[in-house]
Amino acid sequence: YYAGSRVVIYRKDLFSKAGVTSAPTTLAELTADLDKVKAANASDKAFSAFYMPGKYWYAAMSFVYGAGGKIAEQQGGKWVGTLESSQAQQGLAAWQKLTSYSVGGATKDEADQDAIMAQGHTGAILGNGWEVGAVTDPKTGKPALAKDLATFALPSNTAGQYTPSFLGGSDLAVPAKASNAGLGAAWIKYYTDTTSQTALAKFAIPNTTSLLSVYEAAGDANKSTGEAAKNTWFVPNTPNWANVESGNVLQNMLESIASGKSSTADAAKAADTQLAGILNAGS
Amino acid sequence: MRRPRPRNRPSGGLRSSGLPYLLILPASLVLAAVAAWPLVKIIQLSLQKQESGKYALFHSGGSTPFVGLRNFGNVLSDSTFWTVLSRTLVFTVINVILSLLLGLAIAILLNRVSTWARLILTGVLLFVWAVPSTVSTQVFYWMFSSQYGAVNYLLNGVPGLHMRGHDWFADPHQGLAVLTAVVVWGAIPLLAISLYAGITQVPKDVLEAARVDGAGAWQAFRSVTWPFLRPLLVILTTLSVIWDFGVFNQIWFMRDGHPEPGYQTLGIFMYSQGIGSSHYNLGATVGVLMMACLLVVMVFYIKQLFKIGDAE
Numbered sequence: 032y033y034a035g036s037r038v039v040i041y042r043k044d045l046f047s048k049a050g051v052t053s054a055p056t057t058l059a060e061l062t063a064d065l066d067k068v069k070a071a072n073a074s075d076k077a078f079s080a081f082y083m084p085g086k087y088w089y090a091a092m093s094f095v096y097g098a099g100g101k102i103a104e105q106q107g108g109k110w111v112g113t114l115e116s117s118q119a120q121q122g123l124a125a126w127q128k129l130t131s132y133s134v135g136g137a138t139k140d141e142a143d144q145d146a147i148m149a150q151g152h153t154g155a156i157l158g159n160g161w162e163v164g165a166v167t168d169p170k171t172g173k174p175a176l177a178k179d180l181a182t183f184a185l186p187s188n189t190a191g192q193y194t195p196s197f198l199g200g201s202d203l204a205v206p207a208k209a210s211n212a213g214l215g216a217a218w219i220k221y222y223t224d225t226t227s228q229t230a231l232a233k234f235a236i237p238n239t240t241s242l243l244s245v246y247e248a249a250g251d252a253n254k255s256t257g258e259a260a261k262n263t264w265f266v267p268n269t270p271n272w273a274n275v276e277s278g279n280v281l282q283n284m285l286e287s288i289a290s291g292k293s294s295t296a297d298a299a300k301a302a303d304t305q306l307a308g309i310l311n312a313g314s
Numbered sequence: 315m316r317r318p319r320p321r322n323r324p325s326g327g328l329r330s331s332g333l334p335y336l337l338i339l340p341a342s343l344v345l346a347a348v349a350a351w352p353l354v355k356i357i358q359l360s361l362q363k364q365e366s367g368k369y370a371l372f373h374s375g376g377s378t379p380f381v382g383l384r385n386f387g388n389v390l391s392d393s394t395f396w397t398v399l400s401r402t403l404v405f406t407v408i409n410v411i412l413s414l415l416l417g418l419a420i421a422i423l424l425n426r427v428s429t430w431a432r433l434i435l436t437g438v439l440l441f442v443w444a445v446p447s448t449v450s451t452q453v454f455y456w457m458f459s460s461q462y463g464a465v466n467y468l469l470n471g472v473p474g475l476h477m478r479g480h481d482w483f484a485d486p487h488q489g490l491a492v493l494t495a496v497v498v499w500g501a502i503p504l505l506a507i508s509l510y511a512g513i514t515q516v517p518k519d520v521l522e523a524a525r526v527d528g529a530g531a532w533q534a535f536r537s538v539t540w541p542f543l544r545p546l547l548v549i550l551t552t553l554s555v556i557w558d559f560g561v562f563n564q565i566w567f568m569r570d571g572h573p574e575p576g577y578q579t580l581g582i583f584m585y586s587q588g589i590g591s592s593h594y595n596l597g598a599t600v601g602v603l604m605m606a607c608l609l610v611v612m613v614f615y616i617k618q619l620f621k622i623g624d625a626e
Contacts, residue, residue, distance in 0.1 A: 076478050077461065086572070135460035135479040142570065147461055277590045279572050286574060290484045 032223050033235040034200030036259040037089065037185070040148070040163055041155035044179040045072065054183035056190045058125060065132050068154045080154040081132040082147060085289030086140035088281040089197040090157045091126040096264035097187050097194035098122035102281075103267045103306050110269065110310035112303025114284070115296065123288065123295040130289045137290040140282065149173040157185060159199075160256035182255040198263035200236070236260050271310045280305045359598035360385055371594050378595065385599040394575075395583070395600070402559060402579040405490060409558040412498045414551060417505025422535075424510040436507065443503035447496075447563040454496045455568055458482045483569070486576025493577075496564045501557070505550055512546040513539060545622055552615035556608050580604050 039061075046052075046064065049071035055061040069080040083090060092102060100119030103112045113119060130137065132154075136147075144156050145165035149172035156162070160182070167177040185194040203222065205215035221227065228237040232245035240261055247257035266272050275281070284302035287293045293301075363378040364385055365371070371378065389395050420439075424432050457464050460481040469477040483489040516539050524534045562581035565573055573582050584604065588597015 135481055138481055138483045138574075139460075140570065140572070150462065152461075274591050277586070277592075279574075282572055283574055290481070292484075 032201060032203050032228075032238055033231060034198045034238065034260060035159045035161070035236060036196040036198060036256050036263065037093070037157050037159055038182045038196075038255040038259050039155050039185050040158050040166065040180060040182050042153070042176070042179050043181040045154050054181075055186055057186050058188050058194070061186060062128060065129075065154065069132060072154070075152060077134055077152045078154070079133045079136070079152065081129050082136060082144055082153045082156050083126070083129040083133050083289075084139045084141050084144060085130060085137040085286045086282040087144075087157070088285055089199070090129075090141070091123065091285050092281070093185070093194050093197055093264065094126040095119045095122035098125065101264075101267075103303075103310060110267065110271075110307060112299075112306035112310075114299035114303050114306075119299065120295055123299065126285075127288055127295060138286055146171055149176065151176070160252065163252070182252070184255045184259040193259055193262050195262045195264040196259040198260065198265060200238075267310065269310055271312055274309045274312070275306060278305070278309060280309065356598045356601050359595050360602045362595055364388075364593055364595035371592075385595055386603070389596065389599045389603065394578075398578050398580055398583045402581075405494070405561070405579055406555060406558045409494055409497050409501070409561075410551060410554045412494065413501040413505055413554055413558075414547070416498065417502050417550075418509050418547075420502060420506035421509035421513055424506065425513045439503040439506055442499065445500070447500055448567055450500055451496055451564045451567040454492065454499075458492050486574065489568070489577060493561075493564050493568055496568070497558060497561055500564075501554060505554070508546065508550060509543065512543050516542045545618055548618045549615060552611055552618070555611050556615075559608060559611075560604065 046068055049064075049068040051064040051067055055064050065080040069078070072078040072080070095101065095114070095118070098118045098121040100116050100122050101113055103110050103114075105111075114123070134152075141156075141158070144158065145162050145168075147153055148156050148166045149168075151173065158165075163180050163182065166172045166180060167174050185196070186192070187194045203219045205212050205219065209215055223238055225239075225242070228239065228242055229245055231237055232242045233249040236246055236256065237243070243257045243260060246260075247253050280302055284298045287298045288295050358377070361380060361382060362385075363381045365374075365378055420435070424435060427435070456462070458466075460466065460479050460483075463482075465482075466477040466480050469475050469480075482492050520538050521534060524538050529537065560581045561579060562585060565577055565579060565582050566585070569577055573586070578586070580600065581604075584597050584600040587593055587600060
């Protein structure tokens with residue numbers, strides 16, 4: 032009933048010091064800008080122009096879907112892993128380029144990336160809109176960075192278009208054995224209809240793209256996350272997907288790519304085999 | 315003055331009255347409820363069908379059809395299981411040997427130093443013992459962090475070493491070495507204090523006699539102290555093997571709840587198969603196999619307990 036999208040959170044002070052004055056509109060521009068930021072901070076051995084942890088599968092799969100690939104699809108009633116396709120490989124290569132700007136982090140996920148950005152040796156991260164608040168949190172972050180942080184939606188290879196963002200959020204459901212299932216369903220209907228969502232859109236991304244204008248109008252900070260929410264991807268729609276996540280298939284694949292232990296092709300091949308096994312179990 | 319009458323001892327002592335069994339009944343009931351019932355359930359689960367659906371067990375009222383030893387066949391024919399098992403064995407052996415050597419070394423040290431030093435050292439050991447494994451793992455995680463860890467910072471200062479941003483967990487062997495440090499660190503207090511207690515029980519006159527006969531420190535240790543310590547050492551070794559075989563907390567929390575394939579030991583494998591993926595039947599199967607492995611070790615422990623009991 033509400034969602035969150037990921038955008039690039041960056042240090043505009045470090046970027047402008049390196050000569051980057053406007054947000055990049057394509058991935059090629061982004062990597063060119065990151066090269067400038069990296070060169071400008073070459074003396075700081077702990078500096079990451081872009082901190083991209085190795086197990087950050089929400090980010091990596093965004094690149095896969097952005098390049099036209101997907102994690103898995105059904106072919107003839109059976110699930111097949113499609114990370115070996117040329118589009119997915121392109122996406123993974125683009126993601127791997129970003130991990131090359133990270134110092135450390137190949138074996139970690141994004142759980143502590145806000146704390147790491149707060150340390151001051153990071154140029155940019157890919158995070159949810161609320162992570163800006165986490166970076167500047169008085170207890171666990173650095174409030175002094177508040178004036179130096181800005182956001183932009185992650186661009187794609189084409190100017191004016193964005194890499195799809197993983198649309199994560201919260202869902203409402205009625206238990207199948209509920210005694211008043213009809214009432215529960217009616218409540219959900221009223222809670223998620225246009226009237227309620229328009230009221231909610233002032234504070235969070237609503238459940239429909241048609242109300243994104245309300246969300247973006249509520250504040251400047253919402254512009255990037257609103258734009259990022261226009262183009263999104265989601266995981267394969269099957270109950271067995273939960274086993275893929277708990278089996279860490281994507282995280283292990285990405286970690287071996289980010290740490291250089293295996294090529295994107297080999298890692299994707301192993302992951303595809305695992306995906307097919309897990310997604311087709313029981314059928 | 316009347317001589318006090320000798321008490322009449324019933325023949326056979328207390329055994330015939332059944333009193334001992336009555337006395338251990340409450341504890342046995344608690345143990346049966348807390349340990350025996352889950353044990354029965356786990357064995358039952360391992361003999362039932364593993365459905366593929368994540369929550370199939372809940373849908374079918376907690377039990378699926380009986381399939382005999384099929385789950386055992388599946389687990390034992392899985393090459394991952396054998397890799398995990400061999401990794402667990404190596405990890406256990408290294409941890410047990412290191413824990414015992416360091417524990418024994420500190421125990422001998424405790425025996426030789428002055429009272430003040432002994433008190434301080436024992437106090438420190440007790441503090442270490444009091445730290446829960448999840449907490450100590452978190453502290454070691456921070457110390458060995460690639461970006462903000464103290465270890466990398468300190469080692470970077472050593473001329474010739476470039477440890478800035480070194481990722482201790484990229485290579486599972488290095489990561490397991492860090493985990494060995496955490497496990498051994500937490501295991502030393504019990505071993506050191508127990509072995510120190512054992513060393514103090516070595517009869518002083520035998521040691522004196524050995525020294526008078528011209529035995530050096532090492533010779534005295536080998537011929538006098540060691541035989542007295544051996545029963546205690548067997549018990550402590552057995553316990554260490556059992557504990558280190560099932561290490562879970564340290565590895566789980568050091569890898570943020572997502573241990574990579576290279577870090578999987580049997581405890582982790584059982585959890586991620588069983589509860590992590592909700593394949594309870596397979597998890598129970600691995601659990602039963604783990605117990606079978608440890609039962610072998612238990613034989614030594616129980617034999618030694620009986621030997622000590624007989625000696626008294």
